[in-house]
Amino acid sequence: MYRYDEFDAGFVADRVAAFREQVGRRLSGEMTEEQFRPHRLMNGLYLQLHAYMLRVAIPYGTLNSRQMRKLAHIARRYDKGYGHFTTRQNLQYNWPTLADTPAILDELASVEMHAIQTSGNCIRNVTADHFAGAAGDEIEDPRPYAEILRQWSSIHPEFSFLPRKFKIAVTGAPKDRAAVQTHDIGYQIVRNEAGETGFAVYVGGGQGRTPMVAVKIREFLAKEDLLAYTQAIVRVYNLEGRRDNKYKARIKILVHEKGLEWMTQSVEAEFAAAAREFIELPSAEIERIKAYFAPPTFAARGTDGYKARRQTDPRFAAFAATNIMAHRQPGYGSLTISLKPIGGIPGDASAEQMDVVAELAERYGHDEIRVSHEQNLILPHVALDDVPTVYDVLRVNGLATANAGLISDIIACPGLDYCSLATARSIPVAQRISERFGEGERAREIGELKIKISGCINACGHHHVGHIGILGLERKGVETYQITLGGSGDETCSVGTITGPGFLSEEVVDAIERVVDRYLAVRTSKDEDFLTAYRRVGMAPFKDALYETNRGADI
Amino acid sequence: MSYAISANRLRDGVVVFLSPAGWVEHLADAERFPDKAAAEAALEARARADEKRNLLVDPTAFELREAGGRIEAAHIREAIRANGPTVRPDLGKQAVAN
Ligand code: SF4
Numbered sequence: 001m002y003r004y005d006e007f008d009a010g011f012v013a014d015r016v017a018a019f020r021e022q023v024g025r026r027l028s029g030e031m032t033e034e035q036f037r038p039h040r041l042m043n044g045l046y047l048q049l050h051a052y053m054l055r056v057a058i059p060y061g062t063l064n065s066r067q068m069r070k071l072a073h074i075a076r077r078y079d080k081g082y083g084h085f086t087t088r089q090n091l092q093y094n095w096p097t098l099a100d101t102p103a104i105l106d107e108l109a110s111v112e113m114h115a116i117q118t119s120g121n122c123i124r125n126v127t128a129d130h131f132a133g134a135a136g137d138e139i140e141d142p143r144p145y146a147e148i149l150r151q152w153s154s155i156h157p158e159f160s161f162l163p164r165k166f167k168i169a170v171t172g173a174p175k176d177r178a179a180v181q182t183h184d185i186g187y188q189i190v191r192n193e194a195g196e197t198g199f200a201v202y203v204g205g206g207q208g209r210t211p212m213v214a215v216k217i218r219e220f221l222a223k224e225d226l227l228a229y230t231q232a233i234v235r236v237y238n239l240e241g242r243r244d245n246k247y248k249a250r251i252k253i254l255v256h257e258k259g260l261e262w263m264t265q266s267v268e269a270e271f272a273a274a275a276r277e278f279i280e281l282p283s284a285e286i287e288r289i290k291a292y293f294a295p296p297t298f299a300a301r302g303t304d305g306y307k308a309r310r311q312t313d314p315r316f317a318a319f320a321a322t323n324i325m326a327h328r329q330p331g332y333g334s335l336t337i338s339l340k341p342i343g344g345i346p347g348d349a350s351a352e353q354m355d356v357v358a359e360l361a362e363r364y365g366h367d368e369i370r371v372s373h374e375q376n377l378i379l380p381h382v383a384l385d386d387v388p389t390v391y392d393v394l395r396v397n398g399l400a401t402a403n404a405g406l407i408s409d410i411i412a413c414p415g416l417d418y419c420s421l422a423t424a425r426s427i428p429v430a431q432r433i434s435e436r437f438g439e440g441e442r443a444r445e446i447g448e449l450k451i452k453i454s455g456c457i458n459a460c461g462h463h464h465v466g467h468i469g470i471l472g473l474e475r476k477g478v479e480t481y482q483i484t485l486g487g488s489g490d491e492t493c494s495v496g497t498i499t500g501p502g503f504l505s506e507e508v509v510d511a512i513e514r515v516v517d518r519y520l521a522v523r524t525s526k527d528e529d530f531l532t533a534y535r536r537v538g539m540a541p542f543k544d545a546l547y548e549t550n551r552g553a554d555i
Numbered sequence: 556m557s558y559a560i561s562a563n564r565l566r567d568g569v570v571v572f573l574s575p576a577g578w579v580e581h582l583a584d585a586e587r588f589p590d591k592a593a594a595e596a597a598l599e600a601r602a603r604a605d606e607k608r609n610l611l612v613d614p615t616a617f618e619l620r621e622a623g624g625r626i627e628a629a630h631i632r633e634a635i636r637a638n639g640p641t642v643r644p645d646l647g648k649q650a651v652a653n
Contacts, residue, residue, distance in 0.1 A: 027566060029609040047612060049636050050647055051568035080646055095646075097567035345642055416632060417640035427642045477630055 008151070012114045019043045020102035027099060044115025045101055048420050054093045054101060056108060056115050060128035060146040060170075061089035061371040065358035068369055070111040072354035078104050083354070085339060085347040087411055087462055089127050089371045094418055116154060121162045123153035123234070127169045129178045130372035133295055134334045134380035136326035140189050140197050142172035144290045145226060148281065152227055159234055163241040164249040166234065167206075179373065179489035181205045181214040182465055184251045185233055188491075192220045199226065203233060203263060204255030207459035211495040212252040217264045223286060225271075227279040232271035240266070296366040296381060301331040306384035318444065319391055319402040324384075333384050335365075336404040337377040337394060343435045345427050346412040347375035356397045364390050373462075374411055374450075376404065403439040407449040407516070410434060411462055415455025415472060416479070422455035424472025424479035425505075429453055432509045437516075446516060449530045452487075465489035467531045468515060469496045470508065481508040485515065485542055486534045497539055499546055511546055518545035556629065558594035559585040560602050561636060562614035570636045570648070571611060573602055578611065581648055582626065582637040587619065 019039065026036040040046075044055040056071070063071075071091055075083050078100045079093045086092055096104055108114055126146040133141040149168055153159060159166070171178040172189040180186025186202035199221040205214030221229050237251045240258070255263050310317045324333040337357060339347050349357075357377055361369045364386045365379035372378055382390060394400040403409045410433060413419065415426030430453055437443050452466030456473075463469030469484035480502040487496030503511045516530075518541055523533045534542070559582065560573040571578040572585035579585060588594040594616035602614035618629040628634040639647015 026609070032609075033565075033606075033612050047563055047568055049632070050570060050639060051563070095568075099566055416635060417642050422632075425641065427640075431642065479631065 009109075009112070011154075012109050012112075012116070015043070015114070015116060016102060016105045016109055019105060023098060023102055042116070043101070043105065045096075045098070046420075048094070048418050049416075050418065051095045052098055052101070053418070054096045054104060054115060055086070056091045056093070056113060057125045058089050058091060058113075058371050059125050059150050060132065060143045061130050061373075062132075062143065063369040063371065064367050065362040065369070067111045067113055068354050068358035068361070070107060070113070072351040072358070074104055074107055075351040075354065082348055082350045084345075084414065085349065085371050085375050085377070087373045087375060087413065087460055088125070089130070089373055090125070091371070092414075094414075121164050121166075122160050123149075123156070123162070123166045123168060126150045126153075127167070127178055127183075127373065129171045129173060129176075130370040130374075130378050131177060131325060131334050131380060132172060132370075133293060134327050134332075135173050135175075135177075136328050137175055138173040138328065139191055140172045141290075141293055141295075142170040142178070142187070142189055143293050144286065145187065145189075145199075145223075146170045147289055147292070148226065148286070149230060152230075152279075159238070162234070162238055163243045164246070166237070166251070168230070174491065176489075176491040176493075177372075179462070179465065179493070181491075181493035182207055182211075182462070182489055183214065184237075185230065186214050187221075187226070190220065196222075198222050201229065201233075203267070204252040205493070206250050206252040207462060207464050208250070209247055209457050209459075210250075210252065210256075211459065211464035212256060213493045213495060214252075215255060215260045215263070217260070217267060224281045224283065226281055228274055229267070229271055231279060232267050232274060235270050235274075236263070236266045295329075296368075298329045298332060298381070299383075301383040301385050303331055303384045306387050309388045315402070316388065316391055318439075319400060320387065322402050322406060322444075323404045324387060327381065329381075331384055333382055333387065335379045335382045335387060335390060336372075337379065337399050338401040338403055338409060339376050339399075340403060340409050340434065341398055341401050342403075342408060342438050343431050346410055346430050349377070353397055353399055356393065356399065360390050360393060374409065376409070401439055403443060405448050405450075406439065406443045407437045407446050407451060408434040408439055408443055410451045410453065411466070412453040413455050413461035415453075415461075419455060421458060422472070423457070423474040424455055424481065426453040426455040426461055426470070426472050429470060429472070429481065429505065429508055433512055436509055436513060445526070446520065447526065447529050449516070450489075451512070462489060463487070464495045465493065466496060467534070468512060470512075473502065475502070479505050481505065483508075483511060483515070483546070485539060486531065488531055492531075499539070499543055501547075514545045515542050518542050557587040557589055557619045557626075558591055558616050559587060559619055559628075560594060560598055560614055560616050561585075561633065562602060562606070562611040564611050565609055568612075572637075573597065573614075578605070582628070587626070588616075591616070591618075 025031045084092045128146040169180045169183040170187045182205045187199040201218040202214035323336040366381045370378040410430040412426040412430035416422035452462045453470040454461035454463040465487040471482045482502040484496030617633040620629040638649040
């Protein structure tokens with residue numbers, strides 16, 4: 001597990017001290033809101049509809065029990081007893097006061113956490129596969145590289161004032177669970193013909209107003225060139241990216257306007273010209289960082305207890321089928337703790353639940369917890385024979401919903417219930433869909449289906465890459481919902497297509513049901529999941545199902 | 556239609572409404588302005604002054620409507636600000652009001 005070395009701790013402590021002083025000057029009136037706002041945002045503090053909101057960074061979604069307990073403590077002491085895990089593998093507190101924020105940041109720093117790089121036009125916190133270091137299909141753990149990028153970028157003066165925010169994701173497996181092709185830069189660890197591991201490099205992905213799938217600008221990048229190549233990309237962007245128009249400032253627009261060839265050539269030229277010796281990554285440094293992520297020592301464990309419970313307890317069997325993922329170590333699994341109780345608020349966890357998860361991680365999970373961009377928590381290393389015990393504890397704490405990857409495992413941004421940028425609510429739509437389909441037989445029959453909901457065009461709910469995406473808009477003061485189909489955030493990344501006219505809030509759940517029913521009718525067998533079926537049959541049958549009854553309002 | 560003025564209190568971010576007695580936490584206690592012009596005038600004269608005194612952030616005038624004998628914000632965004640998250644009736648102003 002990575003720990004801050006002294007330099008980092010000093011850096012964070014200095015930042016908190018500086019922010020405490022700025023908050024003091026703001027409260028005493030020495031600073032205007034205009035002067036203060038950039039400092040506030042640099043420290044992850046936003047002003048939302050009801051109150052301030054503090055966004056805490058969880059780099060590559062990795063936490064230990066001490067940190068999780070601290071998050072619970074902060075929720076209790078400074079907030080209203082809960083936190084919201086986001087699609088950026090962050091945690092948001094919805095009710096902190098400005099006056100308390102420096103104290104909260106101090107508390108976070110005491111467990112090596114902070115709120116830096118969660119805001120502003122810098123390189124944001126780097127995200128990675130939430131099953132990193134555990135997944136059966138992984139070539140190499142992506143987190144050491146995410147960490148190297150994080151350390152390098154967090155203090156890089158050249159990249160603190162980019163044209164816009166900049167997001168990097170790293171994945172270590174062929175199955176892309178980190179949605180790297182929707183990021184400004186996506187690194188995917190691959191093996192070349194010589195058997196060496198390196199990175200395939202994707203550039204220019206993004207969601208928001210102008211969704212785009214990244215383009216691959218390099219098949220194979222040697223590991224020691226990771227920083228040099230990242231610098232080359234960011235430099236090209238910093239130089240050529242548009243600063244005249246906020247909506248055209250992301251690197252995806254540059255890639256789109258200038259084309260793949262131009263982008264590849266520019267980056268390669270910059271890469272070739274840079275004085276490589278200053279930023280070449282020595283393998284000793286890679287090894288040093290890797291040591292922090294060394295896998296735990298796994299004692300040999302049997303699976304008899306796990307198998308027996310699966311046979312005798314159908315609810316447990318259902319949970320195991322959806323929420324336990326294959327681990328690289330025989331006798332172990334990665335356990336998804338769904339933060340999507342049926343009818344609940346996606347991503348919310350109470351302080352008590354956080355403490356329960358911390359306890360379980362400590363006792364049964366090698367002290368590791370992950371936050372997924374799908375707004376769930378994961379215990380990456382659990383012995384299968386311990387799963388029944390863990391499950392029983394989760395169940396009494398409302399954390400054993402057996403729906404990971406199913407239709408009720410919905411991503412939803414905070415939307416108009418909290419967010420000042422929102423055009424419509426997203427959480428209530430998620431709640432009603434979840435209630436409609438549940439976690440039982442019907443949801444299992446439907447199989448893997450990712451519904452993603454955003455409350456505005458900024459797309460924090462990743463609706464563009466939902467198999468079914470829902471975007472909340474406002475038309476003449478009324479919330480309306482646009483549906484997209486066929487999006488995907490995995491290695492077959494695609495942006496969803498708008499079905500047609502939008503739906504009113506009271507119509508949208510029925511509309512989703514018509515789409516799902518049509519899928520069940522057209523699929524060749526249960527093995528053909530929604531996305532595959534959609535890609536085979538296209539939009540037409542779904543459009544028919546949606547609009548044949550003219551129930552889509554003309555909006 | 557009448558109007559009111561809201562803002563976020565600087566210190567804790569809580570939504571507050573302009574009233575004759577200063578800033579209050581509940582819309583029911585807010586001052587009602589007969590029209591947009593009157594609200595804008597109060598916004599400029601009174602709310603902006605308090606903004607300059609660093610008591611609050613982002614003052615804004617918004618429309619009201621009457622529904623079921625109660626005054627509420629005409630637009631859903633302001634209605635949610637005045638009440639709290641619709642998905643957490645136990646939080647925000649609605650928690651106290653109920
Ligand atoms: S998508 Fe829009 S409404 Fe949702 S969290 Fe992002 S900015 Fe807010």
